[in-house]
Amino acid sequence: MSEKQKYTPGVMKYIEEAKKFLIQREEHIARIKKLKFDTIAVHGLYTAEEALNQNQGAVIEPLYLSTAQAYRDSDEMEAALAHLIPTWCYTRFANPTTYYLEWVLGLLEGYKTGYDTSCVVTASGMAAIMLAVDSFLVKQNQGPERINFVSSIQIYGGTFQHFSVRKMKERGIEVRWVHDQEDIEEWKAKIDENTRFLFSEAPSNPQQAFCDVKTVSDLAHSWEIPFIIDSTCATPALMRPIAYGADIVIHSLTKSITSGGLAMGGALISRKPIITKIKNDNPLFKESFAEYIKFFPYRDNGPAASPMNALFALNDLRTLRSKMDFLSQNSQKVAEFLSQHPRVYQVDYLGLPTFPLHALAKRYMKLVDSDDGKGNEIYRYGHLLSFRVDGPPQNARKAFDNFKIILRAGDLGRIKSIATIPAISTHLQQGEEAREKADVPPQMIRLCVGAEDPHDIIADLDQALCSL
Numbered sequence: 001m002s003e004k005q006k007y008t009p010g011v012m013k014y015i016e017e018a019k020k021f022l023i024q025r026e027e028h029i030a031r032i033k034k035l036k037f038d039t040i041a042v043h044g045l046y047t048a049e050e051a052l053n054q055n056q057g058a059v060i061e062p063l064y065l066s067t068a069q070a071y072r073d074s075d076e077m078e079a080a081l082a083h084l085i086p087t088w089c090y091t092r093f094a095n096p097t098t099y100y101l102e103w104v105l106g107l108l109e110g111y112k113t114g115y116d117t118s119c120v121v122t123a124s125g126m127a128a129i130m131l132a133v134d135s136f137l138v139k140q141n142q143g144p145e146r147i148n149f150v151s152s153i154q155i156y157g158g159t160f161q162h163f164s165v166r167k168m169k170e171r172g173i174e175v176r177w178v179h180d181q182e183d184i185e186e187w188k189a190k191i192d193e194n195t196r197f198l199f200s201e202a203p204s205n206p207q208q209a210f211c212d213v214k215t216v217s218d219l220a221h222s223w224e225i226p227f228i229i230d231s232t233c234a235t236p237a238l239m240r241p242i243a244y245g246a247d248i249v250i251h252s253l254t255k256s257i258t259s260g261g262l263a264m265g266g267a268l269i270s271r272k273p274i275i276t277k278i279k280n281d282n283p284l285f286k287e288s289f290a291e292y293i294k295f296f297p298y299r300d301n302g303p304a305a306s307p308m309n310a311l312f313a314l315n316d317l318r319t320l321r322s323k324m325d326f327l328s329q330n331s332q333k334v335a336e337f338l339s340q341h342p343r344v345y346q347v348d349y350l351g352l353p354t355f356p357l358h359a360l361a362k363r364y365m366k367l368v369d370s371d372d373g374k375g376n377e378i379y380r381y382g383h384l385l386s387f388r389v390d391g392p393p394q395n396a397r398k399a400f401d402n403f404k405i406i407l408r409a410g411d412l413g414r415i416k417s418i419a420t421i422p423a424i425s426t427h428l429q430q431g432e433e434a435r436e437k438a439d440v441p442p443q444m445i446r447l448c449v450g451a452e453d454p455h456d457i458i459a460d461l462d463q464a465l466c467s468l
């Protein structure tokens with residue numbers, strides 16, 4: 001059945017018009033792909049031409065707060081709602097401002113990976129995680145099925161809750177925890193034919209756990225299942241897991257990507273195609289997973305990002321590469337100071353050569369488009385670290401309470417230095433046993449180093465620790 005037989009000439013006219021637009025967009029994207037990371041981050045898809053011809057010359061992408069799109073006539077409406085032409089239709093389905101953010105994130109995450117990508121932006125990081133995993137947790141047979149998935153236990157507290165309560169307790173889906181995600185044998189031992197995907201977070205919040213991204217991807221693919229990785233703490237400026245075989249990358253845009261701290265958001269970016277053995281009638285499921293999510297589960301479940309938040313993220317990420325470089329350098333100085341401090345018995349930071357996972361992280365964490373003068377990329381490890389204060393847990397609380405510049409909040413990824421005690425905040429709900437397994441003791445302070453002068457942050461830490 002051809003489109004011609006099914007649709008009126010009026011609808012066909014719109015389809016032809018859309019084809020021309022899509023060819024032009026493809027050519028435009030091919031040109032963008034030749035640009036460097038920073039240039040893509042600054043401009044994304046928005047051109048001077050578009051500014052002048054469509055947006056009164058506005059140099060910044062326009063903010064479309066409208067909930068819905070109007071159509072010229074019934075033919076255009078039919079073509080749009082049958083997905084025959086690009087359309088945004090309704091802000092729960094898509095939005096022109098969010099569109100710019102989706103494209104730029106897809107391009108940055110796919111940068112120099114050798115793969116095309118697609119991206120869907122969501123209201124929060126948790127929404128992106130839910131959308132990523134749910135599509136693989138569907139029944140495949142009539143009879144009883146014991147579905148499982150394998151995940152590192154060293155993950156964000158909210159993700160741990162989502163997996164252990166929403167999936168395991170409420171839906172009876174077995175979550176098989178990997179305790180040492182750098183140990184490939186442990187991953188291997190947990191997989192069977194009912195495993196739907198592997199999930200990891202690297203570097204993990206707060207422990208700085210890390211996995212061998214390539215080996216875990218290869219293992220997943222040998223079972224014909226995808227590897228999903230939450231790479232919020234790295235951002236595409238420091239690591240692009242798709243280059244090593246990861247199928248789906250998750251970001252909480254709320255964190256370093258929108259470091260200004262004014263917006264919530266999440267992103268799901270998929271490689272084209274992904275590896276999965278799940279049967280799905282829609283070819284997009286495999287070929288362009290993020291687009292599939294956007295057209296269907298996202299539309300039906302309603303986790304759309306607000307366009308305003310999308311614009312905040314878009315505006316903050318223009319300088320992502322230089323920001324992650326700078327914040328990583330500040331963190332390195334702070335971590336080195338803390339590791340020498342008599343009141344501190346352990347510092348977990350991937351950038352410290354003494355940290356057990358340093359060598360593994362060094363294979364993956366590099367500042368994109370950097371050069372050390374010898375043709376190698378420069379190593380950078382992000383701005384999240386944690387340290388453990390000597391003595392009973394009250395000591396950690398006392399030092400924490402004495403911070404003068406560093407803010408006490410359950411937040412991270414900020415341009416401002418922020419600290420928390422995970423055991424009484426982000427990881428409170430897990431309970432003591434799970435915290436012990438995940439190595440989150442009450443002596444641990446998580447610190448996300450901001451863009452202040454590092455000397456001032458070091459002085460603040462020193463006075464707080466010396467108050468003990």
Ligand SMILES: *Cc1c(COP(=O)(O)O)cnc(C)c1O
Pocket residue numbers: 124125126127156158159201205230232233251252253254255264265266
């Ligand atoms: C914060 C965070 C999330 C959740 O993101 P929200 O935007 O808060 O929903 C997921 N993963 C990691 C690593 C995070 O730090």
